[in-house]
Amino acid sequence: MxxxxxxxxxxxxxxxxxxxxxxxxxxxxxxxxxxxxxxxxxxxxxxxxxxxxxxxxxxxxxxxxxxxxxxxLCHPCPWGWRSFQGNCYFFSNSQLNWHDSVTACEEVEAQLVVIESAEEQNFLQVQASRFNRLTWMGLSDLKHEGTWHWVDGSPLLPSFMKYWNEGEPNSSGEEDCAEFRGKGWNDSKCSLSKFWICKKPTTSCSSA
Structure with missing residues (x-):
């Protein structure tokens, strides 16, 4: 034995x-x-x-x-997220309407993506258009028609208006939520199901 x-x-x-x-x-x-x-x-x-x-x-x-x-094993972003300039981004593989996309991001302590710079816009646009996906961002004029705000309450700056596709936003048929479409932005019906992007800050790896 x-x-x-x-x-x-x-x-x-x-x-x-x-x-x-x-x-x-x-x-x-x-x-x-x-x-x-x-x-x-x-x-x-x-x-x-x-x-x-x-x-x-x-x-x-x-x-x-x-x-x-x-x-x-410490990573600045959760598994399955991508890091860019101090933030983490989740690109969904399933589709939800705009409101449910907002909720999905909140459930993982993130926001439906708020774009804050030209570099960030370029990064996100490339990712969204790589597979020709229509993808929600955290921008809408639900509170006041024609006045666009991000989900964090900040207004859409005039310098970002150039990212709308030609002729957009046209508010045709109650199109109150913004999406990535082609090489720019488009306003669309919030009730439609599309892919979405969540964003949250990277985490610091403790050295203690």
Whole structure:
């Protein structure tokens, strides 16, 4: 019968190393488990009481290694999101109406995308047009016809008017919500189902 030496240290179960943040999964938001620990070398940890100084040093070394491994898993954006100039963006693979798109972003502590610079507009326009998708942004004139505001309450600046496609917005048939269409923006019926983009700031990886 194979007997284990009681002094022999036991290996940490890989499951014990997984953090709750790496177990996120979502049908709509494409989160995935991290595989950062799969190839991470871990020494054996003794479980006996009254450890000798040498064993305490070994545990301290292991904890240092684990801390370094966790740091490698730190990402400024959630899995499935893209980073650009200090923000994270989620490009949906399913379609919702404009109001439900707003809610979907809020549920992951984000906003239906608010565009704040020419660089950001170019980045988003390229992504939205890559697959020729009609995609909601967080812009509408629902509160007052012809006066466009972002979901955070800020007004559409005059310098951004150039991004509307020719002849848009035309408010034809109660088109009160803005979308990416082709090489620019278009106003469309808020009740229609389209892809959407969520935006939130990147997170800092703690070095503590």
């Amino acid at each position: 194979d007997q284990r030496d009681p002094k022999e240290p036991m290996a940490l179960d890989e499951e014990e190393l997984m953090t709750s943040g790496n177990r996120l999964s979502s049908k709509d938001f494409g989160f995935q488990k991290s595989h950062g620990f799969k190839n991470f070398p871990v020494s054996k940890v003794p479980r006996s009481q009254g450890l000798e100084p040498s064993k305490q040093e070994e545990i301290q070394q292991i904890l240092t290694q684990l801390k370094a491994g966790i740091a490698l």
